[in-house]
Amino acid sequence: MRIGELARRSGVSDRSLRYYETQGLLRAERTPGGQRDYGEWAVDRVIRIQALYAAGLNSKKIAQLLPCMRDADGAPNDLTTPQLVDELAAERDRINRMITDLLRSRDVLDEVISTASVGGHTSAISLADTAGAHRG
Structure with missing residues (x-):
């Protein structure tokens, strides 16, 4: 999905999504034309990032934490x-x-x-x- 659709579905601005990318919190594939292309997983990731910001964590701490959060199967991640x-x-x-x-x-x-x-x-x-x- 393109950045506009991700913004709409997650309730976060395009600008914030680009910021998350520069902070290493979110990644996008690039189309041959250079446009960002996100997978379905990105909606949940952005919502999780927003929740962590709301909890008072800064982007550096969130970048450390995201890889350690529970895997898709619900088991704790080994990186914690x-x-x-x-x-x-x-x-x-x-x-x-x-x-x-x-x-x-x-x-x-x-x-x-x-x-x-x-x-x-x-x-x-x-x-x-x-x-x-x-x-x-």
Whole structure:
């Protein structure tokens, strides 16, 4: 499939797909006319790359990780190293800390919204006061 079709099917721009290629995350065969030609596998690969970016991984880490992900048969890939597993566990811990911080922020906003909504009028509650109360 051509780059435009891959972009449409994966929901990723042509520009991003070319970037993935320069970073070694995606590869394309070339037609005799020099156009990129991707196999069906590329749709799943691009979706996986997007998920890894969304998890906070950078392109260098994704390039290390992609060859180690489960093979088509579902079995673990032999390229996975203990060091990579440790690095990914550290990334997971970082994401968990971010989730905790976001949940705390949401709780603060919920309290502000609830307080401001009482009696149908806006309260004079200070965001700084509310945030300080939740830090302690």
